[in-house]
Amino acid sequence: MIKKIAVFTSGGDAPGMNACIRAVVRTSMYYGIEVYGIRRGYNGMIAGDIYQMTSHSVSNIIQRGGTILKSARSKEFMTKEGRQKAFEQLQKFGIEGLVAIGGNGTFTGATIFYDEYGIPTVGAPGTIDNDLFGTDYTIGYDTAVNTALEAIDKIRDTADSHDRVFFIEVMGRDSGYIAIQSGIAGGAEIVMVPEVLTPITEVIETLKQGWNRSKSSSIIVVAEGDEEGNAAEVAEKIKSRVDIDIDIRVTTLGHIQRGGIPTAYDRILASRLGLGAVEGLMNGHKNVMVGIINNEIIYTPFRDTIRLPKPINEDMLRMVKILST
Amino acid sequence: MIKKIAVFTSGGDAPGMNACIRAVVRTSMYYGIEVYGIRRGYNGMIAGDIYQMTSHSVSNIIQRGGTILKSARSKEFMTKEGRQKAFEQLQKFGIEGLVAIGGNGTFTGATIFYDEYGIPTVGAPGTIDNDLFGTDYTIGYDTAVNTALEAIDKIRDTADSHDRVFFIEVMGRDSGYIAIQSGIAGGAEIVMVPEVLTPITEVIETLKQGWNRSKSSSIIVVAEGDEEGNAAEVAEKIKSRVDIDIDIRVTTLGHIQRGGIPTAYDRILASRLGLGAVEGLMNGHKNVMVGIINNEIIYTPFRDTIRLPKPINEDMLRMVKILST
Amino acid sequence: MIKKIAVFTSGGDAPGMNACIRAVVRTSMYYGIEVYGIRRGYNGMIAGDIYQMTSHSVSNIIQRGGTILKSARSKEFMTKEGRQKAFEQLQKFGIEGLVAIGGNGTFTGATIFYDEYGIPTVGAPGTIDNDLFGTDYTIGYDTAVNTALEAIDKIRDTADSHDRVFFIEVMGRDSGYIAIQSGIAGGAEIVMVPEVLTPITEVIETLKQGWNRSKSSSIIVVAEGDEEGNAAEVAEKIKSRVDIDIDIRVTTLGHIQRGGIPTAYDRILASRLGLGAVEGLMNGHKNVMVGIINNEIIYTPFRDTIRLPKPINEDMLRMVKILST
Amino acid sequence: MIKKIAVFTSGGDAPGMNACIRAVVRTSMYYGIEVYGIRRGYNGMIAGDIYQMTSHSVSNIIQRGGTILKSARSKEFMTKEGRQKAFEQLQKFGIEGLVAIGGNGTFTGATIFYDEYGIPTVGAPGTIDNDLFGTDYTIGYDTAVNTALEAIDKIRDTADSHDRVFFIEVMGRDSGYIAIQSGIAGGAEIVMVPEVLTPITEVIETLKQGWNRSKSSSIIVVAEGDEEGNAAEVAEKIKSRVDIDIDIRVTTLGHIQRGGIPTAYDRILASRLGLGAVEGLMNGHKNVMVGIINNEIIYTPFRDTIRLPKPINEDMLRMVKILST
CATH class of the missing domain: 3.40.50.450 (Rossmann fold)
Structure with missing residues (x-):
């Protein structure tokens, strides 16, 4: 042996x-x-x-x-x-x-x-x-999802207080696992992952439906490798195609997702x-x-x-x- | 429909x-x-x-x-x-x-x-x-296990600092699920559950083996419904049967396990x-x-x-x- | 009345x-x-x-x-x-x-x-x-400092595991309060704040002293309004002036610092x-x-x-x- | 020197x-x-x-x-x-x-x-x-207060869900510091400390006022050294003197208050x-x-x-x- x-x-x-x-x-x-x-x-x-x-x-x-x-x-x-x-x-x-x-x-x-x-x-x-x-x-993986989720929870406090749309970029260059799980658990309106294309037009449609129901803030979780570009690029595209006045913010969670208890x-x-x-x-x-x-x-x-x-x-x-x- | x-x-x-x-x-x-x-x-x-x-x-x-x-x-x-x-x-x-x-x-x-x-x-x-x-x-369940685990982590800080044996009672009147998962994740030396009898003699044996390896502190997780009695009772039995001088403490996690994010x-x-x-x-x-x-x-x-x-x-x-x- | x-x-x-x-x-x-x-x-x-x-x-x-x-x-x-x-x-x-x-x-x-x-x-x-x-x-303020600190703790796990230098940007456009407190509590080697100029040469000197003591990883906390530029800019300056091979990473904590319990x-x-x-x-x-x-x-x-x-x-x-x- | x-x-x-x-x-x-x-x-x-x-x-x-x-x-x-x-x-x-x-x-x-x-x-x-x-x-001290507070937050989830009165015992044999700070921060209705006698009649009065305003759940924080006895004893006294049907629970936070990050x-x-x-x-x-x-x-x-x-x-x-x- x-x-x-x-x-x-x-x-x-x-x-x-x-x-x-x-x-x-x-x-x-x-x-x-x-x-x-x-x-x-x-x-x-x-x-x-x-x-x-x-x-x-x-x-x-x-x-x-x-x-x-x-x-x-x-x-x-x-x-x-x-x-x-x-x-x-x-x-x-x-x-x-x-x-x-x-x-x-x-x-x-x-x-x-x-x-x-x-x-x-x-x-x-x-x-x-x-x-x-x-x-x-x-x-x-489970720790990383919970770390991303805690961050999303914190950001929603601010999103709600200011009626903002937040794009949050999580890790996952080729994989949408963290994005999907943290997005569902964080109550995101949209989750964008590398495995499946979410067209920008669909994102805009979903956001508009929310506003029509007077949903004033939204969270969109984007995996870093999303085909439509990373969170900052997606946000830019949205801003350039939507004519009404919305307060869009972007945040990238980064390395905190690797660490922790x-x-x-x-x-x-x-x-x-x-x-x-x-x-x-x-x-x-x-x-x-x-x-x-x-x-x-x-x-x-x-x-x-x-x-x-x-x-x-x-x-x-x-x-x-x-x-x- | x-x-x-x-x-x-x-x-x-x-x-x-x-x-x-x-x-x-x-x-x-x-x-x-x-x-x-x-x-x-x-x-x-x-x-x-x-x-x-x-x-x-x-x-x-x-x-x-x-x-x-x-x-x-x-x-x-x-x-x-x-x-x-x-x-x-x-x-x-x-x-x-x-x-x-x-x-x-x-x-x-x-x-x-x-x-x-x-x-x-x-x-x-x-x-x-x-x-x-x-x-x-x-x-x-997953939240309760993590809550119990956080408590065990905190108690281990104290156990290590004082060379103590800690009995920690977690929830689970008829079920050892919380005890087993929080015990493994918390690095417990022994886990006592209602489904399986852990004889007191075996607990004492395990503790003694630890001391012989100069392991100075130990954590024992006890489900509230354990057959050998709850944590306080088990601790009493141990104390009465072990002649060497050890500092044994008992803590019951209680209702905090039900709440939380x-x-x-x-x-x-x-x-x-x-x-x-x-x-x-x-x-x-x-x-x-x-x-x-x-x-x-x-x-x-x-x-x-x-x-x-x-x-x-x-x-x-x-x-x-x-x-x- | x-x-x-x-x-x-x-x-x-x-x-x-x-x-x-x-x-x-x-x-x-x-x-x-x-x-x-x-x-x-x-x-x-x-x-x-x-x-x-x-x-x-x-x-x-x-x-x-x-x-x-x-x-x-x-x-x-x-x-x-x-x-x-x-x-x-x-x-x-x-x-x-x-x-x-x-x-x-x-x-x-x-x-x-x-x-x-x-x-x-x-x-x-x-x-x-x-x-x-x-x-x-x-x-x-106290919550924001603790949020920044939790992030620093997480990042240090990774910094230590990979022998990296991390630049972490915290909030505070005109004020170094969050940077100083989270930096001290997080065990940062250097804290850069808007109120006091920390010359790049001094940063490099401190990093080198650490390497000489075989301190393999370092954390530098930068307030977003630091005169020497934000974290990404400071990191670039360091990289361009140090000839030895070090793995430098930058992370910006961003909006998570505003929210939370x-x-x-x-x-x-x-x-x-x-x-x-x-x-x-x-x-x-x-x-x-x-x-x-x-x-x-x-x-x-x-x-x-x-x-x-x-x-x-x-x-x-x-x-x-x-x-x- | x-x-x-x-x-x-x-x-x-x-x-x-x-x-x-x-x-x-x-x-x-x-x-x-x-x-x-x-x-x-x-x-x-x-x-x-x-x-x-x-x-x-x-x-x-x-x-x-x-x-x-x-x-x-x-x-x-x-x-x-x-x-x-x-x-x-x-x-x-x-x-x-x-x-x-x-x-x-x-x-x-x-x-x-x-x-x-x-x-x-x-x-x-x-x-x-x-x-x-x-x-x-x-x-x-600050860590212990925050640990007690997290526990109170968790217990309030349960208290609210079940319309219960909770007595929570925190550390402090001769000192009410932890009790006061965690009690205020936790939104407790009453805080009982060793330094000042809170008569049982006053506790009952405060609880009754709450019920009259249809406040269905209450949190009472008790320092372990309170003169009226520890949390379990105080709860017993209340139960024996109030004739209406209320669901009173007691929990002792214990050793978790010593540990933690x-x-x-x-x-x-x-x-x-x-x-x-x-x-x-x-x-x-x-x-x-x-x-x-x-x-x-x-x-x-x-x-x-x-x-x-x-x-x-x-x-x-x-x-x-x-x-x-």
């Missing part, structure tokens, strides 16, 4: 990564596996920034945002030389398997690394965007996935991502998480329309 | 009930159905405390805890005379169907009422305890269920609860939600043990 | 305005004074959008952000015709005194209005910027000022702002609040430097 | 203690003073649990509740032998001055210690109760006091507590902070009455 593994975080940080690291470490201890932490992702693997972890190393971190192992995107690991160095470092420590907490960039690297050096990786989906095939939710959901999800990743390695899994689908632990090959798109639920967009009636 | 419906909340209040009321009203408006609100549950139905609602009635309530329709437990509705009066009031308004947001007590009343007077009800599960068969989650999850769940309840009535459903299982809308007969227990996930209890290694 | 008064909110909304409205209404009821609410500031005064308020009108609003009376900036009140109409509306209702919750723009209008029509106003300082002479704190401090301050405003009118005060200085209620003439600058505490800037050692 | 100092926390923990420790360490570094941390208060001093601190030791702790130095109440330090051992330990490290973060128990010990061994202490007021003479606010106010206060404590030692102060009165740093002899009571502001109790009109 596998005797020594290492865990690292890679790519953008996400709330709940620490809960996942904790679960990887504690589960390893439980099964008598030695466990090492690698700092700064593949960069630290190459540099040998690796240390042994114990139960105590992960005390009192379950509630912290960010990642105690730090994260980075590594250019060097994309070179053959970089991967060679990484392998040598792992050999020094006798590491036989890896848990990689990150997204598709991380999993792509792990796949190549396995082909070259035969060290198996089980991935855990850590990204606020929830754009990974093979799991219903990713680590950090993880929600219960994210801590539990991260714990289950960390446990599942270690048990996956123990059972001989390799080049797979551990996910939860319909409340069951599922292992999906990296080639599928990388290749297959994760569709959004169009029923949710239908619901936005109905609930803004 | 159904033309007039009414909505009410009944039993203990839960965060997200307002989001559900909003969805019921807006969905009705969308489909051209007249919608009425009944205040104070069955008591208001009997008293005729009923008023027509419009989109505007539910503006700016999605983020509020409690219920704008107020709630109550009704003794009078348990009598034939009470139900007769309720029926007469509904007839006055021409109401042809009901959406009841509540739990099994509410659904039992609705079933009897249908048998007597033929007015169909679709129920939406509104209770923080998550103890209803027919849905993965109930409205208010609903999380994104609860608002979206409540919105989906409110929409599903109205569409259920439109499609001729009666005496059923709308729920979401594996992300799909499901209608379960009241007789099943009332009769069938909702098992807890024992894998979760296993996880508590592994993660406290 | 004065028998009928009216209250309104004007200018930018601020958390705690509702607590102040509540105190004005309840204090009036307590003393047997009839009290009216005017919606949308001076615009509503001109339009006669005025209604009688009772204790019940202000139930359950103490915790809400924004203002139930809505707010606006009025161009029409700056004209003689506008003020004439406003006076006629107030006469219709028999209103003998006004409580204006807002800032210097509001107080300037009130002063002119008194000179023309003799209706006295007592002002309450409602602005998140804390830039009003005559009070230690303004309504909304008011803190205990803001609710108590707002309540005291609302009470003080009504008692001020009862005691014959006019054209004054009620404030709290060293925990005492003080009435300061509008001409002073308008004319006199409110200096920032330079000791605080000294503290930023010491604490980033 | 003083060259080596040590800092410790003692008594009950309070949010902001870490921010104070950080300020003590960073200020010492700034002035070139060596600084040591003592773990677990006087117990650690006796045991020699002392380590040198640097800027890095206090990185990323400003936002954390509890105390990284841990705290304890020491019986051994109350003995001559205990203090002798403590002195010997301090001598080993060459420590010439102490910063003690705690309350009057801590300061009493420090005074005796100085008389015996001549090592000067400057105290910083760290207690959530705000019951120390010599400072307007103590470290942790410190507010901006507490972090800034703690930072100023930490800086002031070190500068106090540098300037030859001994046996004094550093406090802030009317925004100025003040040093008050321990004998006064111990002997003199801190009166509550009776104007605040008057305000409770007016605002519940």
